[in-house]
Amino acid sequence: MLTYMILTVTVLKGADFMKTDLSWKVGGQQGEGIESTGEIFSKTLNRLGFYLYGYRHFSSRIKGGHTNNKIRVSTEKVQAVADNLDILLAFDQETIDLNYHELHEKGVIIADTKFKPVKPEDSKAEIYPVPFTDIASDLGTSLMKNMVAIGATCAVMNLEVEDFSVVIEEIFNRKGGDMVQKNMKAIQEGYMYMQKSLGEKASTLYLAKAENTHKRMFLIGNDAIALGALTAGVRFMPAYPITPASDIMEYLIKKLPRVGGTVIQTEDEIAAVTMAIGSNYAGARSFTASSGPGLSLMMEAIGLSGMTETPLVVVDTQRGGPSTGLPTKQEQSDLMAIIYGNHGEIPKVVIAPSTADEAFYDTIEAFNIADEYQCPVILLTDLQLSLAKQTVETFDFDKVHIRRGKLITSDIEQTDEKDYFKRYEVTGDGVSPRVIPGVKGGIHHVTGVEHDEAGRPNETASNRKQQMDKRMRKLSNLTERFPNPITVNVPTTKTDLLLIGFNATRGAIEEAVHRLREDGLNVNHLQIRLIHPFPAAAIKPYIDGADYVLVAESNATGQLANIIKMNVGHVNKIQSILKYDGDPFQPHHIYDAGKELLEHVYINN
């Protein structure tokens, strides 16, 4: 039973405009509680049935430096950072100075009076100073200034203070009921103060009610991957910390002991990947996760996995490169390195989910493919997908199936004791039976040196060709077997313009396509989910049928566009929109580029 008192909140009716899509941003110094403010706000709204998309701007340092969390709230599914901003919650002047330009003319800045906020001269938005810190201090501790800020938000968006009580209870109950009451009171006070400031002015930022209020998950891509790995039967994860991949190991170190497994923080990425290979060779599903710098170090070992046909899953959460690059920023520039980075030639699969739910199911599929085809599988994400927090439909356990291919785990009848098991038997589909250590009758040798069917080193030309062909044959049917190698917005192939992307660009492209269609243009969108082997046959009809193709990707050289050109042709009609400034694509970037391309074409013809 809650003891705090909820003041009656008058729900203002008759607002002239109800927003179905609204963007809210909270900003301040890193380490100041900006994260928890965003967390409480978004968790509550997710439970109210809204779709959310939260993207954090942060720096490569522990404390200090500007950080912000931009959260989009919508009554419909959203998967992109919005073009503009409705509400800016500022804990310092820097937040205003760095972000006010995003606000549209009806937007508002709600700022702590403590830092004497100044509205920039050219700001179109209204500013409302609210004494976040003072109100919180009067209630007991300035730490609750975040709650006051949330309360002020409630008044602007016409949210009910009471809606926050469940999340507040969950967070503060372990600190005692008193804390729950105090924090709720802080939200209430913030609400009242803001209500008073707004006065008679009817807000244009009231949020429409969510219609479909069934439960949905709200999580970052990395959590979806970690949960996917656990569900796929992973019991061991060796890993080395790196932004933006570390959440995966941090989730699993908490959860794996519940199923008898563990995480080891290794001395480096080479140890991480080779330990994973050792564990997979022993028969336990294992993987590692890193980002570009780590993947560079892992390349030789990924080749070992390919050559020895040992299943391996590696997650690459792309970030800004090259070298240390932009560790906390969005980029999609590992593509070529991931596909072609190894020396020599191996069968390899690269899967690139676009959303958190795809990341969950694709992670499970990655382990199944690794086992079935006995080769390395790279699950490719980008920082935006890995770290953006999004609302997705609850994962469906019935869709989870574990497939291990030609794996032998029980003893084999031996004809001749001294004979080695033909671990690399030349078969029609190229996949050989795989037996794990400990199995009687299965002894064989495994080596990264070219080898014969029993794994003994063999350098003869005929054996080399036979084994190389066998390995490369394995993936010949993958593009047909892989579920949904591409996602197409509408089935039509005949279009003025076809937009193509991979990983987290999906939401921004979808919105741009929607707007271009509203302009009367015949536009389609294709998102590539299976990157390698390239699903050329599935993609070709759409490119054949399009007058122009625009590939949107976060890198400077148009890597995906080049891969498409190489596999599908049509070099002259494929153009690129490239972004490598560290920030994600917003819908208007793609809309503008598409519009400009088509206008240019129409003017010239």
Place this chain on the structure above:
Amino acid sequence: MSTSTIKDFRNGVKPNWCPGCGDFSVQAAIQRGAANLNLSPEDLAVISGIGCSGRISGYIRSYGLHGIHGRALPIAQGVKMGNRDLTVVAAGGDGDGFAIGIGHTIHAMRRNMDITYIVMDNQIYGLTKGQTSPRSEDGFITSSTPEGSIEKALSPMEMAITSGASFVAQCFSADIKELTATIEAGIQHKGFSIINVYSPCVTYNKVNTYDWFKENLSKLSDIDGYDASNREMAMNTLMKHNSLVTGIVYQEEKPSYQELVKGYAEQPLAHMNLDLQPELFRELVNEFI
């Protein structure tokens, strides 16, 4: 259960080592030690590095993985984590363990997993035709140090003790009796055991020859009152003899990594049912709602 014999661990493959190479004895000692411990060949996994010595996993009838240069230890640790019931032996040369892979060597010793690491130390790079190694002595002339090596030779035994290894031993390939007994003791030791074996390269190392070792090595078993559980005595003895000793230098009883991991299944991970319980799945999903 039937008793294992050395024949069970022979696969009939003729090693491509030079005649007289010390590695032949290391191979024989692993085979004999495994038989003496009554291991079944399918329960032994030999994980090797790259170089002449790395070929050893292909010459022993057991499960074996010949990996990449310098990474035998992380692969071996992964195998052990995946199936804790296996006897895991990692093997490689001094280049593998003390040059390219030294980071893994030090961390494996700190980590103290229950595996055995055998280094075939010939103080030279043999397979690439005679370049210097971190174990080559001052002034050692090779194709990559024509004026003689000017870098200090590494001391694996002292490094092992300071890195926290719980079983530290050194052997000479020509003393196959002591070598076999030490490998057996290493395998039986609960935790990480490192055995550095002086395994002469008869082709490229004309300094540290069989005769040289016979003249310079001392057996710890000949030292009155030597106590391998005494860390200080171990370090002093190594320093006094310029590390040219054989036998178990240091051994400490402490829990292995496997024993310390909280929640780690008693049953090998490789034998576990991979399906998640539906209730657990629901609980995990609900954490994100």
